[in-house]
Amino acid sequence: MKIIIVGAGGHSRVVYDILRADRNVAVSAFVDNSPRGSEETIMGVPVIGDHDVLPEYVKKNDVAGFIVAVGDNDIRQQHFETMTDMGLEPVSAIHPDATISETANIGPGTVIASGSIITTNAKVGENAIVNTGSVIEHESEVGDHAHVGPGTTVAGRVRIGDGTFVGMGSSVTDYTTIGENSTIGAGSVVLDDVESDTVVAGAPAELKRRKEQQ
CATH class of the missing domain: 2.160.10.10 (Hexapeptide repeat proteins)
Known part of the structure; x- marks a missing residue:
């Protein structure tokens, strides 16, 4: 399953490192609301921008799942609810x-x-x-x-x-x-x-x- 990681801070790197051992998922991109350079990557995976780019990106790249990699509980919950409302499947790491x-x-x-x-x-x-x-x-x-x-x-x-x-x-x-x-x-x-x-x-x-x- 192709997934995205929501968040591009330190915790997102830990989550991606865990997911690299999971053969059932493939991380397509990181999503982050903070301003990012167009060429930024994390461990070779692109950081594509904020939630506004997701509908088109998800459709174009056949993304089916997500995980929120944000330490703050309130922010993580908000992102989780946004992503599930989009119809994406939450996956665990x-x-x-x-x-x-x-x-x-x-x-x-x-x-x-x-x-x-x-x-x-x-x-x-x-x-x-x-x-x-x-x-x-x-x-x-x-x-x-x-x-x-x-x-x-x-x-x-x-x-x-x-x-x-x-x-x-x-x-x-x-x-x-x-x-x-x-x-x-x-x-x-x-x-x-x-x-x-x-x-x-x-x-x-x-x-x-x-x-x-x-």
Whole structure:
């Protein structure tokens, strides 16, 4: 299947590097809203511009799928919804060095980076990121459009809400629930439930502020 990668920053290079090992997909181009030179490429693959060029490009090049390679959860979700509205199929990027239980469930459009471990009956939602070397233990759930940072350990039966970001090197103890659209600071130790739309940090993690409702 021919696909495009949405995003042309650092994370897009990681995603493309993962997808090069997947014989079921071929990356046709990168798409990015930032101004780009007409000859720009990433690892030999062209960067073709913003979403305005997509309808013609997709039709001309028989592109059927996509993956969003943007770290910011809100922006990644917006791009994901735009691309699915165009009728393109979300594909996942799962590194061959990741260890994923046969009983785990990985949603479409999700990135599972190198060295990650997803264990028994764990679930990762759509358009999410489980970054390098992270562990999602048994029966835990990572929501849609969430991002688990590098080197994070999520113990068993944890619930991480949609759109939540867990910073690198954090630890989340078992049976903990983290609400939607929250931010866990890097290196935090989460011992208690975290409300939605909040920022927590520290060891143990404590409330730093509440996010403004949109």
